[in-house]
Amino acid sequence: MTRRLPSLNALRCFEIVAAQLSIKKAAAALNVSESAVSRQVKILEDQLGTPLFQRNHNGLEITDAGQRLALSVKEAFDHIADAITPFRAEQETVTIKCLPTFALRWLLPRLKAFQERHPLVKVSVQTRLNDMTLNDADADLGIRYGMGNWPLDCVTELYPEWILPVCAPSYGGGRFSGADLPEATLLHPLPDRRDWRTWSEKSGMQIETRHGLDFDALDMALSAAEAGLGVAMTDVVLAHEAIQDGRLVVPLPKAVPTGISYYLVRPPGMRRRREVKLVDEWICDEISAARELVRRYAA
Numbered sequence: 377m378t379r380r381l382p383s384l385n386a387l388r389c390f391e392i393v394a395a396q397l398s399i400k401k402a403a404a405a406l407n408v409s410e411s412a413v414s415r416q417v418k419i420l421e422d423q424l425g426t427p428l429f430q431r432n433h434n435g436l437e438i439t440d441a442g443q444r445l446a447l448s449v450k451e452a453f454d455h456i457a458d459a460i461t462p463f464r465a466e467q468e469t470v471t472i473k474c475l476p477t478f479a480l481r482w483l484l485p486r487l488k489a490f491q492e493r494h495p496l497v498k499v500s501v502q503t504r505l506n507d508m509t510l511n512d513a514d515a516d517l518g519i520r521y522g523m524g525n526w527p528l529d530c531v532t533e534l535y536p537e538w539i540l541p542v543c544a545p546s547y548g549g550g551r552f553s554g555a556d557l558p559e560a561t562l563l564h565p566l567p568d569r570r571d572w573r574t575w576s577e578k579s580g581m582q583i584e585t586r587h588g589l590d591f592d593a594l595d596m597a598l599s600a601a602e603a604g605l606g607v608a609m610t611d612v613v614l615a616h617e618a619i620q621d622g623r624l625v626v627p628l629p630k631a632v633p634t635g636i637s638y639y640l641v642r643p644p645g646m647r648r649r650r651e652v653k654l655v656d657e658w659i660c661d662e663i664s665a666a667r668e669l670v671r672r673y674a675a
Contacts, residue, residue: 382423387449389416390428394446397436469498470655473518476503477565477594478638481614482666483519483659490658497651516652517659518641527644534638534663538612538673539575540631542624544604552607554628557581561606562588563597571609571634578632598624612673613666631673 392402393413403410421428428442438446474483479501487499502515520526524533543552543560552560562585565571572585589606591597598615601608602623608615612631618624640659642648648656 382420383416386416386420386423388453389413390420390442391446391449391453393417393429393436394438394442394449397438399436468496468651469500470517470649470651471500471502471515472655473502473504473515475519475521475593477598477611477614478519478521479503480595481598481617485617486662490655494651494654497654499655515643516649517656518643520639520641522636522639524637524639526639526641530644531639531641532660534640534659535613535666535670536637537634538631538670539571539609539634540612540626540673541575541607541628542598542610542615542619542626543601543607545622545625547601547604547607552627554581554630557607557628558583563600563606563608564588564590565594565597565609566591574634575609575632579628579630581628581630613669616666616669629673633674 389402389406389412392405393399396402396405399410399413399417403413406413417428424441424445426441427439428445430437430439472483480503483501487501490499491497519534520531521537524531541554541557548556548560558581562569562572562583564585567590569585569588569590572583572588575581576583576585589597589600591600594608594610594614597608598610598618600606601610602618607627615624619626640656642656
C-alpha cells in the first residue's frame with residue numbers, strides 16, 4: 377500500500393516546535409537555524425493546507441488542528457523509536473571473546489573506566505577456555521594466546537608472556553624463599569605442566585615438575601596460591617595486581633620468556649563499527665602499561 381506522507385523532516389521539526397512552543401528552542405534542540413525550522417513548519421502547513429500555529433506578539437500558539445497532529449506525530453515517532461531500539465542496541469554492543477584468566481585478572485578490572493568514558497557502548501565479555509579462532513564471526517574482537525602465526529592485518533600483539541613463581545606471603549610459615557622451591561607444592565596453571573617445565577629449564581633451577589596440583593586455568597592456580605596451597609607459575613602481567621596488593625609475593629624474582637604472547641584478534645572481512653574501534657583502541661592503549669611491566673621484569 378502506498379502511503380501519502382508529508383515531509384518527515386517537517387514533521388520532526390513540527391513535533392519539537394509543538395512541544396516547546398518556540399522556534400528558537402526547537403532550533404537549539406535540533407542544532408539547526410531558526411529560519412530552517414520556520415521553513416519546515418511552513419512547508420508542513422502548506423502540504424496539509426491548514427495553519428498549525430498562530431503567531432502573535434507573545435510568540436506561538438498552537439491551533440486545534442496542530443494539537444491533534446502533535447499528539448499523533450509524537451505517538452508515531454515513539455513507535456518508530458521503539459521498533460529501532462533493539463537494532464541500535466545490538467549495533468552498540470561490542471562482543472569480546474576472552475580467555476578466562478585474562479578477563480578476570482586484566483580486562484574486567486579495567487572495564488568500568490571504559491564504560492564511564494563511553495556509557496552508550498555496551499561491552500559483552502564471553503570467557504572461553506579455548507581461544508577465539510580467527511574465523512569466528514559471532515564476536516567483534518578476541519584475546520588470543522599463541523605464537524602469532526595469524527595474518528598481520530587481523531591481529532595486534534598485546535604483550536609477550538614472561539613467567540615466574542608466586543605464593544602467598546604466609547606460605548611456608550612466612551619464611552619461604554627461592555631456595556625452598558624444590559620442596560614446594562607446585563600449582564600448575566594447566567594439566568600439561570609446561571609452564572613449570574619452561575621456567576625450570578630457562579631459569580637453570582632443577583625442579584621436579586611431575587608433582588603438585590593441576591588446574592584448568594591460570595586464575596584457579598593463582599587463587600590456590602593466594603589461599604596458601606602452594607607456589608604457582610604465572611604470567612607476570614596477570615599476577616601484577618595481586619602482587620601489588622600483597623596477596624602474592626615473588627620468592628624468586630627471576631622471570632623467563634615462554635615465547636608465547638597475547639594478541640588482540642579482529643575477524644577478517646568484518647566491517648568495523650565505530651564502537652568496535654573505540655574498544656580496540658582502548659585495549660591497545662591500556663595494555664601499554666603491561667608491556668612496560670614485562671620490560672622491567674625482562675631487564
